[in-house]
Amino acid sequence: MRTYLISYDLARPLRNKHVIAQEIMTLGERWARPLEQTWYVSAYDKPEAIEARLAALLDTDDGLLIQQVEDEAVLTNTSLRWFRQRRPGLDLEGTNVIAFPAPPPAQPELPFARAS
Numbered sequence: 001m002r003t004y005l006i007s008y009d010l011a012r013p014l015r016n017k018h019v020i021a022q023e024i025m026t027l028g029e030r031w032a033r034p035l036e037q038t039w040y041v042s043a044y045d046k047p048e049a050i051e052a053r054l055a056a057l058l059d060t061d062d063g064l065l066i067q068q069v070e071d072e073a074v075l076t077n078t079s080l081r082w083f084r085q086r087r088p089g090l091d092l093e094g095t096n097v098i099a100f101p102a103p104p105p106a107q108p109e110l111p112f113a114r115a116s
Contacts, residue, residue: 006039009063020057032082
C-alpha cells in the first residue's frame with residue numbers, strides 16, 4: 001500500500017469541493033485531511049489511476065497534485081487524524097477513527113487578553 005499526498009486548487013470551490021472530497025474519501029483504505037484542500041490517502045492504486053478518478057471532477061482551470069510520500073511528515077498548527085473508508089458490513093466498533101497523533105504542546109499556551 002502507498003501513501004499519497006493529494007492537494008487541489010479549485011477556481012470555483014463552491015461548485016464541486018464536496019464532490020471531490022467525497023471521491024477522495026473513497027480512493028483507498030484510509031484517509032486524513034490535515035488542511036482544507038490537502039489530503040493523505042493510503043491506497044493500492046497507482047497515481048495515474050487516482051488522477052483519472054479525480055480529473056473527471058475538475059474544471060480546466062483547477063489544479064491537482066498527487067504525490068507518493070513517506071508516512072512521516074512535519075506539521076505546524078495541524079495534526080493527522082486517520083479515518084478508515086466506510087464500507088457496508090465492516091465493523092468499526094462505533095468509529096472510523098484509526099489514530100489521532102496529537103503531539104504535546106512545545107510551550108504552555110498564553111492566557112487570553114482581558115478587555116479593560
